[in-house]
Amino acid sequence: MTDLREQIAKAVRNGFAQSCIKNISDYETADAILELLKGAVKPLEWEWPTEYGLICRAKTSIGTYSIHNDEDSAGSALFMYLHLTDDGDCTKYAIGWHGYFEPDEFQAIAQADCERRILAALGVK
Structure with a gap:
């Protein structure tokens, strides 16, 4: 899995390349980055200690x-x-x-x- 920085860079590159061809707006690139952020929160790592209760x-x-x-x-x-x-x-x-x-x-x-x-x-x- 690539890190978030690489994913954002890829989204910006793709948005820029697409905007040159299909006139994709900056907002669409921003939306793509926001979607990456939504999936960027790492899963919680649970410990199972032997404390009472x-x-x-x-x-x-x-x-x-x-x-x-x-x-x-x-x-x-x-x-x-x-x-x-x-x-x-x-x-x-x-x-x-x-x-x-x-x-x-x-x-x-x-x-x-x-x-x-x-x-x-x-x-x-």
Whole structure:
């Protein structure tokens, strides 16, 4: 897989070459670059530590996602947090989710949330 810089360079080259031939606008080239950005967020890398109550966590540049057992739930509900601290302090989190999900479902929710936050910071909708 090529890196994002190479992908953008290719999109610009293709847009420039096409604009010479087919009069493709700068906006169409920009749109192609934005589409590349949407696919550029790396998948979260999940750790599976052996800490009590913690199922897994993924550290990112925007915080740490963690999935926990809900010890008070009779039906095996889970909690997921986006922590503001690197140590996973459950009292300091940006957002929390609770529900009857499998860990992989919560991981997909975390991935989508992370992508949304990064793209929003870049101004990509």
